[in-house]
Amino acid sequence: MIIEGLEKYLSRGVQDGTRRNRIIEEILEMNQTSGRKEEVITEIKRIFHANPRSINQEIISQMEALGLVLTLEGKHYKVSIGGEGITATIPSTPGDSRSGKNSASNIIKSLL
Secondary structure, three states: OHHHHHHHHHHOOOOOOOHHHHHHHHHHHHOOOOOOHHHHHHHHHHHHHOOOOOOOHHHHHHHHHOOEEEEEEOOEEEEEEOOEEEEEEEEOOOOOOOHHHHHHHHHHHHHO
16 A cells, blocks of 8 residues: 555656655665556456355465465454455355455455
8 A cells, every 4th residue: 555655656746856756766666566466356356256155165275376364263254465464354154145246345455
């Protein structure tokens, strides 16, 4: 979020050669992103589009391939990046036809 914000701020025309410009460029250079965010978002939506009736090993494996860790805690799964930090909570047994889309949206909003 912060890197995206700095990129937007810099693209709006921060005057070249200023201290502010140099600092922002250095921060961006030191914190380069993989550029995979949109790819990961698309894949998360694809995984949950089928609206599975429950989280299965195939879904867990696909999410792990994206670098996301699912941990069962009671009746819900906690989804995190690399198993640490901020988590998103999704039900282990979805209740309605929008559950898959809601789970995907919750993961994307919480973690990406």
